[in-house]
Amino acid sequence: MPEDALRIENLVKRYPTGVEALRGVSLDIAPGELFALLGPNGAGKSTLIHCTTGLAQPTSGEIHVFGHDAIAHYGEARQAVGLAPQELNLDWFLTVEETLDYHAGYFGMPKRERRERTEELLETFSLTEKADERTRTLSGGMKRRLILARAMMHRPRLLILDEPTAGVDVELRLELWHYVQRINQEGTTILLTTHYLEEAEQLCDRIAFINDGQIVGEGTSSELAARYGVDNLEDAYLALVGRNELSRSKIEVAS
Amino acid sequence: MSAAQIRFATLWRREVNRFMKIKKQTLGAPLLETFLYISVFGAALGTRIKQLHGIDYVVFVIPGLIMMSLSINSFTNNSSSILQQKFQGAIQDQLSSPASPLELLLAFTFGGFMRGLIVSGLTFIVASFLVDLPVDHILVLIPSLFLVGFFFSQLGVLTGVRAEQFDDVAFVQTFVLTPLIFLGGVFYSATLLPQPFETLTHFNPIYYMINLVRYGFVGFSEVSVPLSLLALTAATAALFAVNLRLFSRGYKLRA
Numbered sequence: 001m002p003e004d005a006l007r008i009e010n011l012v013k014r015y016p017t018g019v020e021a022l023r024g025v026s027l028d029i030a031p032g033e034l035f036a037l038l039g040p041n042g043a044g045k046s047t048l049i050h051c052t053t054g055l056a057q058p059t060s061g062e063i064h065v066f067g068h069d070a071i072a073h074y075g076e077a078r079q080a081v082g083l084a085p086q087e088l089n090l091d092w093f094l095t096v097e098e099t100l101d102y103h104a105g106y107f108g109m110p111k112r113e114r115r116e117r118t119e120e121l122l123e124t125f126s127l128t129e130k131a132d133e134r135t136r137t138l139s140g141g142m143k144r145r146l147i148l149a150r151a152m153m154h155r156p157r158l159l160i161l162d163e164p165t166a167g168v169d170v171e172l173r174l175e176l177w178h179y180v181q182r183i184n185q186e187g188t189t190i191l192l193t194t195h196y197l198e199e200a201e202q203l204c205d206r207i208a209f210i211n212d213g214q215i216v217g218e219g220t221s222s223e224l225a226a227r228y229g230v231d232n233l234e235d236a237y238l239a240l241v242g243r244n245e246l247s248r249s250k251i252e253v254a255s
Numbered sequence: 256m257s258a259a260q261i262r263f264a265t266l267w268r269r270e271v272n273r274f275m276k277i278k279k280q281t282l283g284a285p286l287l288e289t290f291l292y293i294s295v296f297g298a299a300l301g302t303r304i305k306q307l308h309g310i311d312y313v314v315f316v317i318p319g320l321i322m323m324s325l326s327i328n329s330f331t332n333n334s335s336s337i338l339q340q341k342f343q344g345a346i347q348d349q350l351s352s353p354a355s356p357l358e359l360l361l362a363f364t365f366g367g368f369m370r371g372l373i374v375s376g377l378t379f380i381v382a383s384f385l386v387d388l389p390v391d392h393i394l395v396l397i398p399s400l401f402l403v404g405f406f407f408s409q410l411g412v413l414t415g416v417r418a419e420q421f422d423d424v425a426f427v428q429t430f431v432l433t434p435l436i437f438l439g440g441v442f443y444s445a446t447l448l449p450q451p452f453e454t455l456t457h458f459n460p461i462y463y464m465i466n467l468v469r470y471g472f473v474g475f476s477e478v479s480v481p482l483s484l485l486a487l488t489a490a491t492a493a494l495f496a497v498n499l500r501l502f503s504r505g506y507k508l509r510a
Contacts, residue, residue, distance in 0.1 A: 015510065047510075053351040056510035075353040083351050089344030093273045105265025106352035108258025150348070 003067035005031045005158050005189035006052065011061035013047050013213075021047040023213035025061070031157075034180070034190045036200035039210035040241050045193045046086060048210070049162050053083045065158055079107060082156030086163045086193075088143045090135040096146055097122070097131040100153050107154035121149040124179070141172050148176065158189045165199060177203060197234050207233070209240050216240060262354050263362055270366020274332055281332065282374055289324050289378045293317065293385060296442055307444050310473050314389075317382045318472040319441030319465045321375045322403055326464070329371030329407040330414070330432060333363050334424045337415025341508070350509060356502035360412065360495075367408035375400070389473055395480060396471025402487045403464050409494040416498070416507055435461045445477055463487065 050056035063070040070077035274281040297313030340346035439461035470476035
């Protein structure tokens with residue numbers, strides 16, 4: 001039986017301030033799966049991602065990426081993960097091309113391979129003409145493309161997309177959807193967090209709800225709706241956050 | 256090259272690339288500053304103070320200026336580079352890579368060291384054109400410069416990691432380093448000072464560094480060279496150990 005792409009067991013993260021952002025989270029994502037993690041702001045989505053990628057240190061619990069311990073022996077685990085964070089955290093001093101080249105270097109990719117992969121991803125994300133421009137001169141959409149390209153640079157087997165379509169226009173959002181589906185079909189496992197429920201519904205095999213640092217529901221879109229006794233994922237989400245009165249079924253349609 | 260070597264080379268290259276992209280500020284300005292010091296203290300003051308301890312005043316001053324440019328540039332590079340990357344979030348790209356705390360620390364260290372070395376090397380070249388600058392004890396000079404550069408690179412790393420705003424870096428440089436350097440005997444001999452200032456100077460660690468470098472160049476020191484070398488080695492090693500521990504714990508780097 002193949003190792004899970006991501007296996008999280010009883011993960012707890014308590015910040016020095018005393019805030020417990022994760023309270024015993026357990027989660028399994030199978031290889032090749034496209035998995036969505038949904039929850040309100042402050043639910044613990046980003047903390048879970050940060051613990052998985054080494055940006056936060058778990059208080060207790062275990063994280064394994066393709067069987068590699070992501071805490072004690074992080075090297076192999078991090079090699080397998082690509083992160084496209086929510087923030088546009090690009091280095092202002094670097095050009096677009098350097099951003100990709102340096103990232104691949106941090107992951108130990110040899111020069112020739114870096115060059116070929118950079119060209120390939122610049123082309124894929126329509127960034128070729130911007131290759132020599134500094135990142136700070138890019139538009140928001142271009143920065144978002146670059147962040148996704150950077151995450152893909154070292155050919156990760158598990159790609160983590162933390163709200164990748166936040167603040168992007170419709171065209172780019174659909175472009176990203178197509179790309180995400182394509183690389184998933186090519187074998188990359190994807191963990192996606194988003195506030196757009198239709199995005200999770202359209203793209204993902206399974207969905208988990210996280211609230212107040214705990215996984216409170218997991219399954220397909222229809223399984224989650226059934227669990228909350230509603231018709232669709234959005235109403236299930238509203239039930240989760242205790243805002244059923246906001247359901248679209250209760251909005252009167254203008255005549 | 257192994258993956259670890261590629262990682263380290265890339266991390267280091269990023270640091271060098273950063274200061275080379277703004278070389279007017281990172282190399283040009285410090286060089287001009289040093290040139291002005293030589294002009295003012297050497298040419299103007301040197302006409303009044305002919306010699307100190309049998310050495311031409313301008314020649315007496317230049318080793319201290321070389322040490323000053325090495326230390327300040329090593330420090331400034333690392334403190335500002337780390338803080339800027341923390342500020343932009345760009346450091347997450349390195350922290351989520353398989354790079355070990357040791358690789359990250361060494362790359363930052365040698366980045367700052369390289370800038371200090373370039374500025375102090377250029378200062379030496381310019382000074383050699385202006386005055387007849389001897390190198391009496393190269394076997395003391397090289398390890399002394401290496402240790403001074405390494406020490407201040409480490410101090411820059413420590414300051415950058417601890418800093419939460421640019422004011423924190425400016426405070427250390429303006430209110431701690433600059434006074435210690437200026438009162439450490441760059442421009443004068445401590446033996447000329449009245450008590451208690453002469454004795455107080457012996458509590459300034461930079462006084463010993465200046466004397467080591469001065470001894471390497473002109474063969475004159477007011478302190479024990481072997482003891483100073485030993486103390487500087489111990490201080491540098493201790494600072495390195497502290498930084499390595501901070502990087503391993505992710506102090507103010509990982510949540």
